[in-house]
Amino acid sequence: MNRINAIYARQSVDRADSISIESQIEFCKYELKGGSFREYKDRGYSGKNTTRPQLQQLLADIRRGEVEKVIVYKLDRISRSILDFSNMMELFQQYQVEFVSSTEKFDTSTPMGRAMLNICIVFAQLERETIQKRVCDAYYSRSQKGFHMGGKAPYGYRLEEIVMDGIHTKKLVEEPEEGEIVREIFRMYCQPETSYGDITRYYTEKGVLFYGKALIRPMLAQLLRNPAYVRADMDVYRFFRSQGTNIASDPGMFDGIHGCYLYQGRGADTDKLQNLRGHMLVVGPHEGLVSSEIWLGCRIKLLGNKTVVANRKAVNTWLAGKVKCGHCGYALMSVKTKSGKQYLRCTRRLNNKACPGCGKIYTEDVERHVYEEMVKKLREGQAPVGHRSLKEDPRVQKIYEEIEALEKEIGILVESLTGAGEILSSYIDQRVDQLDQLRRQKSEELVALSENQATPEQMERVVSNISLWDNIGFDEKRFTVDKMIIVLKILPGTVQIQWKF
Structure with missing residues (x-):
C-alpha cells in the first residue's frame, strides 16, 4: 500500500485574525515540491487538547499505516501542549511517520530534527512528573483536612456546599429515606446468619433501587466497608490502627458522631476497601449513620x-x-468447581436471582463451539470490513459530508467575526458553539466506527491464530475473539454470535 503525505491545518475560533487554513496549506505545499497530499483541516478549534475531529482522523489514518509524512505550518498548529505533542511524536515514531514544521524547519527525518524531538520528550516527561507530584501533594494536603475529594455521595447521603478553612468544598448530608435503608442493611448484615444474597434478594423483591439499579453483591460489599457511615469513636480508631491504617485525625476527633473518609495511601497499591494497611483515614465534617458497634x-x-x-x-x-x-x-462469569470443571453463571442471577439464568452450561463446551464457528466464518471467505478503506463505508461517507458542511458554516461565521458588533458577535459565538457540538458528535461517531474496523494486518494475525489455536496463549485468544466478535449471547442450548464482519 502506497502511503500518503498529510497536511494538517488548524485555526482557532477566538483568533479570526490568525493565519487562515488556506494560507497554512499553501506554505506546507512547498515542502512537497509538487507531490500529492491529503488535507486535514480543523477550523474553529483550540490547540490546547487533541479533541479535534480531523486531527483524530489523521491519527486514525496513521494507525492504519496510510500516512508517510505529516506537515504543519507551525508546531502550535498541531498542539499547544507539550504532553500531547510528545504522545503524538511517539505515535509517529511507532508507525515510521516523518513530521515537518514548514516555518520552523523542524524535520524528524534529519539528525537535528530527531535531537529536537528527544529534547521535547525529556521536557514532556519532566512536566508530567512535576504536574503529577503537584496534584498528589494538593490531594493529600486537602484530604488530611477532611475535604470531600470528589465523586458522587455514598448512598444515603447528598452533597451540600460548605466553606472549610476559607475554602469552598462539599459536605455529606443524610437523605432520610436512603439513610434509614443504610441503617437497615447494617442491622441485617450484623446478624451472623445473614448473607449478601439474603440482603440483595430482599431489596430486589421490594423494588428498592440503589443509584437507579438493583442492589448487587459488589455494590453491597462496597457499602458495608465504607467508613463514611460509621459514627467514629475510639473503638473505630483502635480498629483502624490494628489494621495498619494511617490516621490523619487526632484521637480526640473520634467523638462518636462524625463519619470518616478513607483515602488511598501514598505508595499503597491495594484496594483500600479490601486491605486497610497503608491507607489514610480522616474524620469528616459529616455525621455518621451507623453506631460503631454495628x-x-x-x-x-x-x-x-x-x-x-x-x-x-x-x-x-x-x-x-x-x-x-x-x-x-x-x-456471564466462568465459575470453577471443586472438580476443576468450569461453567458459565449469570452475574445477575448470582447477585440476587433476578434472572432465570442459562442453566448449567460448561465453559469448555461454549469455547469449543465458538472456536469452530470462528474457523467456519473465516473459511467462508467473507472480507472483513477492515479490508477496505474506512472511507469506503457509506456511513462514514455520510458523516464526512455532514462534518464538511458544518465546517463550511463555521468558517463563514468565523470570517464574519471581523468588524461585527457586540450583538452579532454574541450570536455568532453561540451559533459556532452549537455547530462545534454537532461536529464533536459526528467525530465521536467516526471514532466508534473506526474502532470496529479490523485492519488487514490484524486479520492476518487472526487467521494465523486460528490455525495455531492449540499453541497460542490466553491473551492471543482474547485478541482473536475481540477482532471477530461483538458479543455472544447464551441461552439454554443456544449460542448466538454477533460478528464484527
Missing part, C-alpha cells in the same frame, strides 16, 4: 468473608467480556 460487627464479619470481592472479574475464559446472558444481558 459497623465494627459488620466489618469484622467482612474480614472473614472471602466469597465476594468488590470488583469480581471473569478471567477464567478467553470469552471474558464478550459472553452475555441471553435472558437479561448481564455478563
